[in-house]
Amino acid sequence: MYRQGDVLIMALEESAVPAPFLEAPGELRDGRGRLVLALGEVTGHAHAVQGPGRLIREAGPFGPMLLHLPEGGRVVHEEHATIALPQGWFRVVRQREYAPGAVRIVAD
């Protein structure tokens, strides 16, 4: 389990990945060739992965998402130290905050 700011990245056994996602097409990369896990609307700062792999969005604009890194990778962000990830599958979760009657997404 790894955490970069408001994004949590949890290692996942391949056997635990729902079958439809094993071969599902991944998200498109951004203009710098990165997989964007979360993007700040205003600053444009992004939690992003460099290197080969796929990001599969399961539902909704904020995930949850599955990340497959066959060779491992690096999670970068303009304001947080880089995190090196081993090879494998990961579940990516965006931090949320409680609000009475609702739950809202945190953005750092």
Added chain:
Amino acid sequence: MQHVNSWRNVAAATGRADRAAAEAGVRRAYRTAGLAEPDRIIWAASPRAAVETVEKLTDAGRSVREEVRTRPWAEERRRMYDELGPAGWSALWSATGAQLWETTAALAERIRTGVVADLAVRPEDEGDVRLVLLDAVLGQHDAAWLAAFDGRGDRLTGLAEVARNAGWWWPYERAVVIAERPDVLHRDEAGRLDHGEGPALAYGDGFALYAWRGMPVPAAFLAELSTLTPERIRAEENAELRRVMLEYYGYDRYLTESGAEPVHRDETGILWRIALDGDEDVVMVEVVNSTPERDGTHRTYWLRVPPTTRTAKDGVAWTFGLEGAAYAPVRQT
């Protein structure tokens, strides 16, 4: 992603429309739909002003929104769905439109609500204003849909040209009303309307929306925020406004001044609780950012968690949808 980011900018664009480019887009959209170009294109300073202009239109003919916008979209969607298959279409949508959908749809709905609140002086007028709003093509706020179709055919080029250069517009057989974009747009990192020192969204004619982290607030309420005291916050009877006051004032400052004691402390942070009359308790985890700022200090931030939370770790784990026992990062930055 390049497309998504350029459409993200379209949705958030402010400032004067490029009227010539927008009008060329309108004419192109009509031609593409097999319609004669409109005789007149009338500009309005805001969606509110545009609704008033539409209500006064005479001899404009019926709305052609269906032909100009809805049908081409539906047919393009069908064409791409057939070409890409269900999984391919779903992947395309999630990589493009879905990324912008929630924030732009929420913004458009806020604008509709604001227009209705401003123009429907009597409750019985509300239906008429809403009917006019139903005829609108959302211009820049159609960015989510247009992002999905960008670069995949030229049938929506006219609509995209208007979106890149103007705000909402109303297509009728013989006339079109187009609204300018806002002059002011302030949002938080999550894309919600948010401004503590004035309108979060404002058009040239004064039509404006006030909001704090997405929550609509009255204009006069914002003016009061800079003079808040803990006593004033406690005395506020509207629970939602009191929450805004607390956020604006700062939980940490409020906690310090009200002499609050931490409820629990562990390696993940500190849990605080503020009891409020007539409302559920505010329970927060105080967390220290792992990566130091440029000056070497560590930023402290506060996250509100459910009132049933008992430990700091349970609180932090909850923010990621986990039980406390399952939360154990090996590295955090």
